[in-house]
Amino acid sequence: MPYGSPGELRKRLDMLFTFMDHEDVPWHNNDAERAIRQGVLHRKISGGRRTWTGAEVFEVILSTYETAKKRGDRFIEMVRAKFDPPAGARGCGVGAS
Known part of the structure; x- marks a missing residue:
């Protein structure tokens, strides 16, 4: 099943609202986005690898x-x-x- 397909979403539905059951789990992915930002900027500026x-x-x-x-x-x-x-x-x- 392709990632992002409706079937994939249904398969992972139990994990979608994990943040509601666990206070230590953020409801957003900002930390992950920030962690890769430097690499993305470097790739854009340098034209890739x-x-x-x-x-x-x-x-x-x-x-x-x-x-x-x-x-x-x-x-x-x-x-x-x-x-x-x-x-x-x-x-x-x-x-x-």
């Missing part, structure tokens, strides 16, 4: 950035933490001396 891989990499970077911002973390520290070896690790991994 040259490759699917480039688009996927950009999405991962933007998602990581937005997650850091939402958590109150520093983006660069999140990225460094992913590339730094665990304490006590030895070998020739990224960041090893």
